[in-house]
Amino acid sequence: MRIAIDGPAGAGKSTVAKKLAGLLGYDYIDTGAMYRAVALAALSAGIPGDDEEALTRLAESLTIEQVWRQDGTTLKVFLNGRDVTREIRTPEVSRFVSVIAQVPGVRQQLTAKQRAMAASGRVVMEGRDIGTVVLPDAEKKFFLTASVEERARRRFLEITGQGYDATLEEQIREIAARDARDESRAVAPLMPAPDAVVIDTTGKSPDQVVAEMAALVRGG
Numbered sequence: 001m002r003i004a005i006d007g008p009a010g011a012g013k014s015t016v017a018k019k020l021a022g023l024l025g026y027d028y029i030d031t032g033a034m035y036r037a038v039a040l041a042a043l044s045a046g047i048p049g050d051d052e053e054a055l056t057r058l059a060e061s062l063t064i065e066q067v068w069r070q071d072g073t074t075l076k077v078f079l080n081g082r083d084v085t086r087e088i089r090t091p092e093v094s095r096f097v098s099v100i101a102q103v104p105g106v107r108q109q110l111t112a113k114q115r116a117m118a119a120s121g122r123v124v125m126e127g128r129d130i131g132t133v134v135l136p137d138a139e140k141k142f143f144l145t146a147s148v149e150e151r152a153r154r155r156f157l158e159i160t161g162q163g164y165d166a167t168l169e170e171q172i173r174e175i176a177a178r179d180a181r182d183e184s185r186a187v188a189p190l191m192p193a194p195d196a197v198v199i200d201t202t203g204k205s206p207d208q209v210v211a212e213m214a215a216l217v218r219g220g
Ligand SMILES: Nc1ncnc2c1ncn2[C@@H]1O[C@H](COP(=O)(O)OP(=O)(O)O)[C@@H](O)[C@H]1O
Pocket: 007, 008, 009, 010, 011, 012, 013, 014, 015, 016, 154, 155, 158, 201, 202, 203, 204, 205, 206, 207, 209
């Protein structure tokens, strides 16, 4: 079974996708990490966000690998063989990623890589367009949501917990800006697939959400 999980930033996709994959013994693929890897490479190479041709060539040339340990927590991301797991989470990359994600050529390149990665079939794949574009015939589709304030609060706690400086107001602004870009882009805008189960995670714990999803997966 291929399980697609989509939704906006901070909805809890990564957290519950890892737990669900661990529970089922499935592979876990974080497609946002792939867009982040392209953003990191573009920043390092000094390619501006509006140079669509150079960004597309860059996305095509990169080798992006994910190594998932079935302990339910650890995903390592490698860019051309180098471990970039931490580097792709910096605030600088977070700000640039939804800009490069607007580029149709970048999306085409990453979509092809993602389909190849899902070929085993036993996979939980998480992102923005998995149920709508990457795996439109996935056997199970979920769309996670939560209010902007709740998502910003989660991100704020995460960032300050990692020792970075942040304010809640700044996170609300950044999440709202990213939502706007993800929802309004011409190619693969963020939206639930018509056959996705929509789950509002506001006020729920990750375990509650995973239990809801697992029941739906097992129930068919
Ligand atoms: N019900 C919930 N489901 C998922 N994550 C939750 C929930 N409640 C709080 N969180 C926390 O919110 C954050 C969600 O971040 P993440 O899983 O990275 O979201 P996304 O991948 O959608 O951006 C995590 O720190 C997680 O522990």
